[in-house]
Amino acid sequence: MAPGILMEVCVDSVESAISAERGGASRIELCSSLVEGGVTPSIGLLQVVKQYVKIPVFAIVRPRGGDFLYTDSEIEVMKADIKMAKASGANGIVFGVLTEDGRVNCEVCLDLIAESRPLPVTFHRAFDMVHDPSTALECLISLGFDRVLTSGCDSTALEGLPTLKHLVEQVSPRWRNNREKPAADSGRLWYLRISLFCSIFPRLFNEVSKQLGLNGSLPLPARVQRESGRHL
Numbered sequence: 345m346a347p348g349i350l351m352e353v354c355v356d357s358v359e360s361a362i363s364a365e366r367g368g369a370s371r372i373e374l375c376s377s378l379v380e381g382g383v384t385p386s387i388g389l390l391q392v393v394k395q396y397v398k399i400p401v402f403a404i405v406r407p408r409g410g411d412f413l414y415t416d417s418e419i420e421v422m423k424a425d426i427k428m429a430k431a432s433g434a435n436g437i438v439f440g441v442l443t444e445d446g447r448v449n450c451e452v453c454l455d456l457i458a459e460s461r462p463l464p465v466t467f468h469r470a471f472d473m474v475h476d477p478s479t480a481l482e483c484l485i486s487l488g489f490d491r492v493l494t495s496g497c498d499s500t501a502l503e504g505l506p507t508l509k510h511l512v513e514q515v516s517p518r519w520r521n522n523r524e525k526p527a528a529d530s531g532r533l534w535y536l537r538i539s540l541f542c543s544i545f546p547r548l549f550n551e552v553s554k555q556l557g558l559n560g561s562l563p564l565p566a567r568v569q570r571e572s573g574r575h576l
Contacts, residue, residue: 364397406440
């Protein structure tokens with residue numbers, strides 16, 4: 345893997361987590377039920393995975409499959425799951441909440457971010473359902489998200505390449521500066537990364553990497569992340 349590129353693998357079992365680490369993964373996103381797109385893993389699964397792997401494990405917090413519009417009770421469940429994931433050794437938290445009109449639900453996300461700290465937070469592929477990706481990205485930056493998982497609002501990163509190019513251009517100055525503060529001026533440094541969700545075919549990553557100016561090739565199916573000058 346080329347310098348500046350991390351390979352993140354989404355897994356839903358202990359065996360898959362072990363295989364991902366052996367295969368060169370830099371980080372794991374842990375979930376249950378990948379057939380539903382990934383939902384919150386059990387605390388038992390998180391604890392056992394942490395016993396078997398040394399690379400960072402980010403836990404997804406998604407109470408159910410389907411859309412990303414959550415009731416008040418589901419949001420309470422998410423907060424409780426975040427607390428338990430932190431207590432069980434998660435290295436980061438992954439979630440996403442939208443409004444009915446396709447915007448990032450800023451109020452709920454801000455509460456979930458506060459619950460997640462001091463761990464890094466990632467906005468997952470709910471981003472690909474937003475009405476206006478550019479505006480949504482600025483919202484994530486202002487809220488203090490560290491990462492966003494996206495395939496350019498399309499089924500694969502290759503198909504979403506025009507949007508990905510625009511998003512990369514939008515955040516490139518912040519990658520270079522590495523020191524822009526969130527709108528709330530919390531004083532915390534943030535590093536927003538765009539993660540390319542590619543399918544199981546390495547050629548897709550290799551083509552997208554070439555088009556976006558990322559040097560490197562991918563031997564395994566993975567989520568791959570362009571980092572701003574440092575590895576976690």
